Amino acid sequence: MRIEERDFVVGEAVVGKIPYYADVEPELMDMKKGDRVLPAQFFYEKRVYYELFAIHEPGTPGFPRGGITVVGHDGHRRYYDLDQVILHPQIIKHKKTLDKMMRKAEKEQAKRMKQYNKAQREAKKAGKRGRKALSPEERAQREADRAARAIKSGGKRGRPKGSAVSTPKVYVPTGGKRGRRPLDPEVKAARALEKSARTIRSGGKRGRPKSRK
Numbered sequence: 001m002r003i004e005e006r007d008f009v010v011g012e013a014v015v016g017k018i019p020y021y022a023d024v025e026p027e028l029m030d031m032k033k034g035d036r037v038l039p040a041q042f043f044y045e046k047r048v049y050y051e052l053f054a055i056h057e058p059g060t061p062g063f064p065r066g067g068i069t070v071v072g073h074d075g076h077r078r079y080y081d082l083d084q085v086i087l088h089p090q091i092i093k094h095k096k097t098l099d100k101m102m103r104k105a106e107k108e109q110a111k112r113m114k115q116y117n118k119a120q121r122e123a124k125k126a127g128k129r130g131r132k133a134l135s136p137e138e139r140a141q142r143e144a145d146r147a148a149r150a151i152k153s154g155g156k157r158g159r160p161k162g163s164a165v166s167t168p169k170v171y172v173p174t175g176g177k178r179g180r181r182p183l184d185p186e187v188k189a190a191r192a193l194e195k196s197a198r199t200i201r202s203g204g205k206r207g208r209p210k211s212r213k
Helices: 095-101 104-126 136-153 185-202
Strands: 002-010 013-022 036-039 050-056 067-072 077-080 085-087
Touching: 036 050, 036 067
Parallel strands: none
Antiparallel strands: 002 013, 036 085, 050 067, 067 077
16 A cells, blocks of 8 residues: 555646555555544544545536445535545554554664664663673772781781770869859849838739629
8 A cells, every 4th residue: 555646636727736546455455434444645644533424426416426424523524536535554453554644754663663672672681680780800909909908907807996995084063062152232222122012012922813893
């Protein structure tokens, strides 16, 4: 199957080009009402959805050369020639036609992904899991470093103990008094006067006075 173009003639004037299918496989022409179909003008549009409404044989009123009526998802209708509509290849999983529906950029991306996945599978088969093995030179260097550290530490592990001996602090009394400093006589006398004044005002009673009603 391939897509070609021919002149679109209105009266005697050519007003443009219209796409149509050529050399279509028989299984793509086996359509019945309600099947999902693919008009040639929407061959590369993946989200377009049309269903077959009717096939008009040549000589049908309004279709002297025959034709096909399709209906969209919202109910609108389109009219095509008999060679402009095929069964949607997704219905029968027609891989050859589905591959043709992919645009150039999509094909290149699919090809890159296929090569990448293949390389990943081969790497998993050939490679080993885990950390990469050390080379003989790296292994020898690590062994030499480990031996040097063992000689330096005397075979002991961990932080070496310090040579200085720590002595605990001893409390030395200063001879002074502990606690709050005593009040001066003047401050003590002023506080006593304030206390006596409060006692006179309250009549010797403590707390908030009761309100009179």
